[in-house]
Amino acid sequence: MTIDIPEPQALGTPITHSAIFIVANVNPGSEAAEKVKGWCGDIAGLVRSVGKRVPSGNLSCICGFSSGAWDRLFDGPRPAALHDFREFGVEGRLAVSTPGDLLLHIRAEQMDLCFELATQLMSALDGAVTVTDEVQGFRYFDMRSIIGFVDGTENPVGRKAVDFTIVGDEDPSFSGGSYVLVQKYLHNMTAWNQLSVEAQEKVIGRTKLSDIELDDEAKPSNSHSALTTITKDGEEVKILRDNMPFGRPGAGEFGTYFIGYARSPEPLEQMLENMFVGKPPGNYDRLLDFSTAVTGTLFFVPSADLLDELAER
Numbered sequence: 001m002t003i004d005i006p007e008p009q010a011l012g013t014p015i016t017h018s019a020i021f022i023v024a025n026v027n028p029g030s031e032a033a034e035k036v037k038g039w040c041g042d043i044a045g046l047v048r049s050v051g052k053r054v055p056s057g058n059l060s061c062i063c064g065f066s067s068g069a070w071d072r073l074f075d076g077p078r079p080a081a082l083h084d085f086r087e088f089g090v091e092g093r094l095a096v097s098t099p100g101d102l103l104l105h106i107r108a109e110q111m112d113l114c115f116e117l118a119t120q121l122m123s124a125l126d127g128a129v130t131v132t133d134e135v136q137g138f139r140y141f142d143m144r145s146i147i148g149f150v151d152g153t154e155n156p157v158g159r160k161a162v163d164f165t166i167v168g169d170e171d172p173s174f175s176g177g178s179y180v181l182v183q184k185y186l187h188n189m190t191a192w193n194q195l196s197v198e199a200q201e202k203v204i205g206r207t208k209l210s211d212i213e214l215d216d217e218a219k220p221s222n223s224h225s226a227l228t229t230i231t232k233d234g235e236e237v238k239i240l241r242d243n244m245p246f247g248r249p250g251a252g253e254f255g256t257y258f259i260g261y262a263r264s265p266e267p268l269e270q271m272l273e274n275m276f277v278g279k280p281p282g283n284y285d286r287l288l289d290f291s292t293a294v295t296g297t298l299f300f301v302p303s304a305d306l307l308d309e310l311a312e313r
Contacts, residue, residue: 006176006303008166010060010107011240011261015152018111019137019244020118021182021257023100023297024129026069035128036102037073041311042124044304050117057113061121062105063307064180064299069101074313079300080171081179081264087296088269089276093288095183099132100297103182105242105259111136133295135184135257137244146245146254147192147290149204150211154229156238164238165261176303181268183258184295192290203286224287227274230267237267256291265298 026036043063051059065073067082085097104121106114114136122131145151156164167177192200197208205225206213213219219226230237240261247254262268275285302310 005166005168006305008162008176008178009062009301009304009307011062011165011178011301012161013058013060013107015139015143015242016058016107017109017139018107018114019242019257020104020106020111020114021133021135021137021244021259022102022104022106022118022122022131023098023133023182023295024102024104024125024131025099026072026101026129027127032128033073036125037313038311039121039124039128041308043121043307046120046124047117050113050120051108053116054108054110054113057108057110059108059113059117060106061117062103062180062301064103064105064301066101066103066297066299070300072101074310076313077173079167079174079177079179081266082300083265083298085181085296085298086269088272089284093276093284095272095276095293096296098295098297100295100299102129103180103297103299103301105180107242111138133184135244135246135255137246137257140245144245145243145256146187146189146247147204147256148200149206149208151243151256152241153206153211154238155240160238161240163263165240165263167263174300174302174306176305178261178263178301179265179268180259180261180299180301181265181272182260182295182297182299183293185256185258185291185293187254187256188290188292189254203290220286222278222283222286224275224285227279227283227285228271230270230274232267239267239271261301268298 088095205219205223278284
């Protein structure tokens with residue numbers, strides 16, 4: 001069966017210079033829940049109102065809901081593959097699960113646009129939610145992460161991006177939607193910078209300057225690129241990354257906000273299992289010797305059409 005896919009939210013927006021990531025919990029009580037539901041129908045209008053002030057700013061906002069929030073807020077069917085974030089790894093090297101009912105992924109070429117939209121969205125939710133995490137991200141030189149390597153090189157584009165990230169007729173009630181997993185990583189830059197460039201390249205599996213993948217003979221099996229390449233039935237399954245660096249140099253905080261979109265949570269979770277448990281077990285991602293995940297939550301992103309409709313559910 002083939003169905004017409006509803007309009008997705010703005011997943012396909014090119015990576016911008018600025019972003020704000022907000023994770024929040026819905027406060028107890030029916031009044032808070034009803035306020036959040038009604039707010040769903042206001043998001044698109046707020047994006048238009050703020051974005052119109054700088055048309056070239058490419059302002060967008062993606063809103064997602066966790067499994068628990070979906071059950072609490074909305075009647076009727078639920079996304080087939082939506083569940084709580086699953087932890088992977090062992091003590092000291094763990095993909096942790098942290099609270100979060102709502103995700104806002106706000107992007108623009110200018111931080112003032114992101115800031116204004118975040119202000120308007122959160123003002124409309126006043127008293128209904130409690131923010132558990134907020135990160136302001138920025139583009140770092142030529143799409144590099146804080147550790148100096150280009151990020152997101154293997155992102156799918158065009159039709160492939162849609163095929164790998166947008167739900168289709170496998171879940172008709174939620175076609176046009178997507179699953180998104182977020183994690184905040186903090187990096188030990190002192191230890192990382194003590195490595196030679198060659199050693200860093202073996203950790204990542206790519207050259208640092210030119211961003212070329214190392215040959216299979218030279219790339220360790222526990223390199224980041226080796227373990228985050230996911231295959232199923234002999235075919236590579238891609239996710240769409242929109243990671244952003246963040247940090248506070250005065251506080252010694254340097255990080256990466258990982259955000260990955262996929263048609264199903266399966267490739268996202270397989271990637272985390274490979275990284276934190278290892279493939280085979282014990283052969284874990286060497287990057288985790290320098291990076292620590294301090295948050296982790298899974299959300300479903302409804303289509304733009306369904307997001308408007310959720311106000312009435």
